[in-house]
Amino acid sequence: MAGDIMAEKLRASAWATSAAGDATATLHQQVERAFEDARDDVYRYLLTFGLRPERAQETTQDVFLALYMALRRGEKIQNIRAWIFRVAHNHGLNVRAREDVLRPFDSDLEEQILEKEYDPEEKVIERERMLRLNRAVASLSEQQRNCLYLRAEGLRYREIASAIGISSSAVGEFLRRAVSRLKKAIHE
Numbered sequence: 001m002a003g004d005i006m007a008e009k010l011r012a013s014a015w016a017t018s019a020a021g022d023a024t025a026t027l028h029q030q031v032e033r034a035f036e037d038a039r040d041d042v043y044r045y046l047l048t049f050g051l052r053p054e055r056a057q058e059t060t061q062d063v064f065l066a067l068y069m070a071l072r073r074g075e076k077i078q079n080i081r082a083w084i085f086r087v088a089h090n091h092g093l094n095v096r097a098r099e100d101v102l103r104p105f106d107s108d109l110e111e112q113i114l115e116k117e118y119d120p121e122e123k124v125i126e127r128e129r130m131l132r133l134n135r136a137v138a139s140l141s142e143q144q145r146n147c148l149y150l151r152a153e154g155l156r157y158r159e160i161a162s163a164i165g166i167s168s169s170a171v172g173e174f175l176r177r178a179v180s181r182l183k184k185a186i187h188e
Contacts, residue, residue, distance in 0.1 A: 031068045034080050039064070041153045042088045048149050049092040051099070059095050063088045082159035085150060089163050129186070136185030144178040147171050 039060055046056035066087050070077065077083045137145060143166070150160045157175075161168045 027068070027071050030080075031064060031071065034067060034084065035064045038081060038084050042084060045085065045088055045149055045153060046092045046095075048145065049096050051092065051095060055095060055099070059088070059091050062091055066091075079159060079162075082155060082162050085153070085155060085159070085163040086165075089146070132185055132188070133182065136182050139185075140178050140181060141174075143170075144174045144181075147174040148178045151175060 042063055043056050043060045046059050047053065049056075051059065063084055067077075067080070067084060070083075137148070140148065143164070146164050147160055150163055155163065157168045157171045160171045166174075
């Protein structure tokens, strides 16, 4: 749904500015390709901020609209994926700051995403394991969680550092501590 709305907005914008020629078409294609490649990842990342799903969808669209506007202004973006997550991170923080009620990350969402088939005993074991893991993730600092989520989305240390505004060495240290705590929690 969010994808259809955003794609329609981009098509309308590209159509309205078609007089600008091939540069606009290329710009439109570049943003549309980035949107198709990263929208689900950005949406999931924004959910980890405690945003409601509908707010996360709106914010995801805002991120790609910001990408379109930045490219249209002629900004040179070396790594679009890292730029997208940087903007998503900042927008997510701003939206969360404006929200009255924050919802914690929904552990049931994890089950819906995985959609694995287990027998009843395996379901109980898996649910207990996921509960321990979710508690362990919740106990991490915000910086550790952000680094962990972005790394899980496939970003490199320097891209994570750029996205959340810290050094690459700090990213490494946050990830090392997070993984250590998660391993300890899972094996308890």
